[in-house]
Amino acid sequence: EKAGFDHFMLKEIHEQPKAYRDTMMGRIGADGKSVTLSKEIGMTTEQIRGISRVHIVACGTAFHAGLVGKTVIESLARIPVETDVASEYRYRSPIITPDTLVIVVSQSGETADTLAALREAKRNGARVLAITNVVGSSVARDADDVITTWAGPEIAVASTKAYSSQLIAFYLLGLYLAQERGTIEQAQVAEIVEAMHRLPDQVESILEQAELYKGVAEAVSKHDNLFFIGRGLDFAVAQEGSLKLKEISYIHSEAYAAGELKHGTLALIEDGIPVIALVTQEDLYEKTLSNIKEVKARGAHVLGIANAGYEDEVAKSVDETFSIPRTLPLLTPALSVVPLQLLSYHASLARGNDVDKPRNLAKSVTVE
Numbered sequence: 001e002k003a004g005f006d007h008f009m010l011k012e013i014h015e016q017p018k019a020y021r022d023t024m025m026g027r028i029g030a031d032g033k034s035v036t037l038s039k040e041i042g043m044t045t046e047q048i049r050g051i052s053r054v055h056i057v058a059c060g061t062a063f064h065a066g067l068v069g070k071t072v073i074e075s076l077a078r079i080p081v082e083t084d085v086a087s088e089y090r091y092r093s094p095i096i097t098p099d100t101l102v103i104v105v106s107q108s109g110e111t112a113d114t115l116a117a118l119r120e121a122k123r124n125g126a127r128v129l130a131i132t133n134v135v136g137s138s139v140a141r142d143a144d145d146v147i148t149t150w151a152g153p154e155i156a157v158a159s160t161k162a163y164s165s166q167l168i169a170f171y172l173l174g175l176y177l178a179q180e181r182g183t184i185e186q187a188q189v190a191e192i193v194e195a196m197h198r199l200p201d202q203v204e205s206i207l208e209q210a211e212l213y214k215g216v217a218e219a220v221s222k223h224d225n226l227f228f229i230g231r232g233l234d235f236a237v238a239q240e241g242s243l244k245l246k247e248i249s250y251i252h253s254e255a256y257a258a259g260e261l262k263h264g265t266l267a268l269i270e271d272g273i274p275v276i277a278l279v280t281q282e283d284l285y286e287k288t289l290s291n292i293k294e295v296k297a298r299g300a301h302v303l304g305i306a307n308a309g310y311e312d313e314v315a316k317s318v319d320e321t322f323s324i325p326r327t328l329p330l331l332t333p334a335l336s337v338v339p340l341q342l343l344s345y346h347a348s349l350a351r352g353n354d355v356d357k358p359r360n361l362a363k364s365v366t367v368e
C-alpha cells in the first residue's frame with residue numbers, strides 16, 4: 001500500500017504532481033485562458049462583486065496554505081483578506097458581515113476548531129466556502145460552497161500533498177474571483193494558467209533529486225535549534241517548513257520574516273546554527289540577501305533555497321544552495337515547499353523517529 005516507498009509521507013510527497021493535475025482538472029477552460037469554478041461556487045457574479053472582505057480560517061498546515069491564499073486573493077482579486085488560526089478567530093469577535101466571504105481550509109474536513117469557526121461565521125450571516133480534501137466531510141456539508149482538493153487520501157500525519165493541493169485550489173480561486181470581479185486581464189490569466197500547467201513536471205524534477213536533501217537533513221538532525229527565514233511568500237512557506245520539521249523530527253525551529261530578525265532574534269544566532277533561507281521572490285532578492293549576510297556574520301550555517309537562474313548569486317552569500325525550477329513568483333510556494341518536506345522527512349528518519357506517526361499528534365483533531 002506504500003507503493004514501494006518506505007513511508008506514507010514519502011509516497012505522498014511523490015504524489016504531488018498527480019495531486020496538482022487532479023486539482024486543476026476540469027477547472028481550467030479548454031482555451032487555457034480562463035478558470036471555471038461555477039460548479040463549486042454557487043455565487044452569482046453580482047454576489048462575487050459584492051464581497052467586501054475575505055477571512056481565511058484554518059489550523060496548522062492548512063492555516064499556512066491560507067497565508068499564501070491571502071497574498072493570492074489580494075493580488076489577483078484585490079479584496080482585503082485576513083488569515084486566522086481557527087481557535088483564535090472564534091473568540092476574538094471578528095467583524096463578520098453578510099458581505100464577508102469566509103474561507104475555511106481543512107484537509108480532513110473534521111477539525112473541531114475549524115468547524116466551530118465555520119459555524120460562528122454562518123451564525124453571523126457570512127457565506128462560507130470550504131477548501132477540503134474529503135468529500136462529504138463535516139466542513140464540506142456545512143459550507144455553502146466547496147472546492148475539493150483532489151489530493152487523494154493522506155495517511156501520514158504530517159500533511160504534504162494536501163497542503164500543496166490547497167495552494168493549487170487558492171490559485172484557481174484567486175483567478176476565478178479576479179475574473180468575476182474584472183480585476184485581471186485575460187492575458188494574465190493565460191500566463192498564470194500556463195505556468196500552473198508546468199508545476200507538476202517542475203515538482204517531478206525536484207523529486208528526481210530527492211536524495212540531495214538526505215545529507216543536509218542528517219547534518220541538521222544533529223542540532224536542537226534552527227531557523228527558517230524568508231520574505232513575502234517565502235515567509236509563508238518558511239512557516240510551513242518549520243512546522244513540518246518540528247512535528248516529525250522534534251527539532252525546535254522557528255520561522256522568521258527575514259527582515260524581522262534584527263528586531264531581537266539575531267541574539268539567538270550563534271556559531272554553527274543552521275538557517276534555512278528561502279530566496280525565491282524576485283522583488284525581495286536583495287533584501288533577503290542582506291538579511292542572510294546578517295546571520296552569516298554571526299556564524300550561522302546558511303542553506304539557501306533559490307530559483308534556478310539566481311542560484312549562483314545566492315551561492316555567494318550562503319554555505320549550501322539548492323535550486324528549484326523557475327515559475328511565477330506567486331506560484332513558487334507550490335515548488336519551494338517540496339525541498340522542505342524532504343528535509344523534514346530525512347531529518348525525522350535520521351533521528352530514528354516514526355515518520356508517519358509522530359508523537360502527540362493525530363491526523364484529525366476533533367477536540368477544541
Ligand code: F6R
Pocket residue numbers: 059060061062105106107108109110111114157158159160244247363364365
Ligand atoms: C500538520 C498537520 C496539522 C493539520 C491541522 C489541520 O502536518 O497535519 O497541522 O494541518 O491539524 O488539519 P485539517 O487540515 O484536517 O483541518
